[in-house]
Amino acid sequence: MxxxxxxxxxxxxxxxxxxxxxxxxxxxxxxxxxxxxxxxxxxxxxxxxxxxxxxxxxxxxxxxxxxxxxxxxxxxxxxxxxxxxxxxxxxxxxxxxxxxxxxxxxxxxxxxxxxRISPKTWAAMEVFLASIATEEYESMASALIQMGATNRDVDAKAFARDLEKMFSSMQELDTEIVVATARGPNSDRTAVAANVVVDERQMNALFLDLVRVSESYGLKFPREFALLMKQLLYFDRYTRLLAPNLNMLQDQRISVVSNRRMNRYKDSFN
Incomplete structure (x- = not known):
């Protein structure tokens, strides 16, 4: 602060x-x-x-x-x-x-x-993001284990099953686009403004669930993880509004993960 x-x-x-x-x-x-x-x-x-x-x-x-x-x-x-x-x-x-x-x-x-994020943390974050897009929960679990500091062995398969249960709740998030119109004061032109309304309580609950499930396996994430997730939620809102057919994590025009790096790090986690 x-x-x-x-x-x-x-x-x-x-x-x-x-x-x-x-x-x-x-x-x-x-x-x-x-x-x-x-x-x-x-x-x-x-x-x-x-x-x-x-x-x-x-x-x-x-x-x-x-x-x-x-x-x-x-x-x-x-x-x-x-x-x-x-x-x-x-x-x-x-x-x-x-x-x-x-x-x-x-x-x-x-x-x-x-x-600020280290290359090691971002490498794991890349795999985590790609795994969300492809719903590969074992890769997601491995990436989170790589990011989280822990002094005990983690049952990756059990962790993956819990993550799958949790992320299925994302489909239930209530989102809507609210469009407001207003006539300009000096013209007949009507202005249109829009915003994406997301139930903040649901979003916060989803993130807290991710932290809770991870902590139950002894994982503690760096501050940067929370910051990154928050920004991705903002960008998800812009995507729903400006490009509703765009898949932010899979579109080839967006440089999130290169296939070569993705495969290398996935191999290192398995």
Whole structure:
């Protein structure tokens, strides 16, 4: 919490992200506000103003780009790439912090909350995500065992059976898209805004169930695991809204897991 209100640290997080974009050749696809150092301090952060709309504003997004789905894919690829190629990753990608800008780029705002993940943890996380998509619960169990610190042997097959029971409850999550319309004050044009409403209690219960089941096998996860899961839930909401037919974890246009790395790490877990 203290880091979140230290604007010197937030400024460094922003600069690190902008270096990542430049190094990876992504500055034409995404950006973050420029920091004006001479007007900033530990208690004051002065930044460039960006103009855009949240990823939940369907009407405005459609006016800016022809394919909201492609914009979402860009946001996903930039964020996933930052997990290992940047010093830290943005760990609070709610709609107020993730915009489609007027120039078509994705704007990442507010770097007060960031996470850092080791290559080893991310390798296990990749397998975990791929296993969710393919419903391979033994691979999922192995990945979670690899991530979680434990000093005892874990019955991977029993763990996998418990995970399968738990993840079947995901199908019961209540989600809906709420569309609101409003007529502009100076025109006859009707604006349309939409948002994905998810029962937060169910989402929290699902995550707590995952932690509870894992802890029953003696596993303790790093803080980064919770941060990553939270961001993936945000992106899942954007996907339901902007690209309902997109499978975030399996679409070949999204660089989550390379098949070569996936197979290598799956072999190491088995």
């Amino acid at each position: 203290l880091e979140e209100v230290d604007f010197n640290k937030e400024a460094k997080n922003i600069e690190s992200f902008k270096r990542y974009l430049e190094t990876m050749g992504l500055s034409g696809q995404a950006t973050a506000p420029r920091v004006y150092k001479h007007c900033s301090s530990r208690r004051v952060l002065t930044m460039e103003r960006l103009y855009g709309v949240p990823l939940t504003d369907l009407d405005s997004i459609s006016a800016l780009v022809s394919s909201p789905e492609n914009s979402l894919i860009t946001a996903l690829n930039v964020w996933f790439g930052s997990l290992l190629s940047c010093e830290s990753f943005h760990a609070d990608v709610h709609a107020g912090n993730l915009w489609l800008l007027r120039d078509g780029r994705i704007g990442f705002l507010d770097f007060g909350i960031v996470g």
